[in-house]
Amino acid sequence: MNLLEKLDAAAAARKAQLPEGLAAFGIPIDESYSATEARIGERRVLMLGTNNYLGLSFSSECREAAHKAIDREGTGTTGSRMANGNYYGHRALERELAEFYHCRECIVFTTGYQANLGTISGLAGVGDVVLIDGDAHASIYDGCILSGADVIRFRHNDVVDLEKRLRRLGDRSRNTLIVIEGIYSMLGDQAPLAEIVKLKNVYQSTLLLDEAHSLGVLGETGQGLVEKARMIDEVDFITGTFSKSLCGIGGFCVSNHPQLNQLRYISHPYIFTASPSPATIASTRAALKLLRDGYSLREQLWRNAHQLYSCLKETGYCLGPEPGPIVAVLLDSPKQALTLWNGLMAHDIYVNLVLPPAAPEGKSLVRCSINAAHTAEQIGRVCETFSKLYPAVTQ
């Protein structure tokens, strides 16, 4: 089979798995009206599948900052941070993120994906070990591949399994990077951070925590799981993204280790790509201020998350292990998941569909994301619709 025939075979296999399912992926959003509503074709749809956790995507402060930056500095930097793309705003955002986490170092990357790729491959190399949670995001897997280190997976959120693997490594545990996430993107559950920190101290490993989905969501000032668990001095490296609660695009790594700065000279995903645009940086800086002062937004987000989680649970749906802004409905087959997804779309509700192998444990997921801008009425409508569809989905 040549290269193109291989792609044809992959397309045919995908089509055979669930022919009607293809329409659910990459659906065109024709117009975006607000943090909760959009137009898809002729439909005005309630968006329950974004990562816009604090509902800031239309905030006037962020939009104004972005407009001003375009007028002042143009649309793009046209270059890498290492060359002509290292503007004042990138450095200011690095200082502000470092200060937000009370850390001495911060590096801003062009996406959250590249933050993981660049940090993991900058820290670990051939001969080292990266120990990753079984539900880790693709950017973590890809960072491991780029690093050339030996990659070992431990069972999702299972500290007993993690300890077993650290013990087996013997002396190599000191050259081991453990990578976990604050809130896991598929099931929405949180890492047992305090227990993992204990292990990393016993085995003298290094810990990287990806707060992509927990930044803005957990902790008094929104730092993430690290703040909720009061572990800022115990976690070696924190990565995160601007593409979720900060409503921009970009990523970062913060640390108290001065060595983080060396990544600027060795990390290809930092060096060999253009830096984020001035507008992106400006809106992210404005959003970070709102996030930091956003205690009441976080309270609203959690009220909304509990409302959705408890009503879907009462209806009888099988859900991810704990309430949170990601409410994953677990279904036994892709067909059931598609029936639910189509039913919700027919009622003008957009959610994310996740089919194997992307979903954990061979399950299929209808993955809802709630945000602080959803109203109780909107969530009530979602609950009613889920309840109406329950018999058809579970028959």
Ligand code: PMP
């Ligand atoms: N880490 C996790 C856990 C994620 O879920 C994502 C995005 N889905 C990323 C990193 C990458 O973020 P970005 O969209 O900024 O590339």
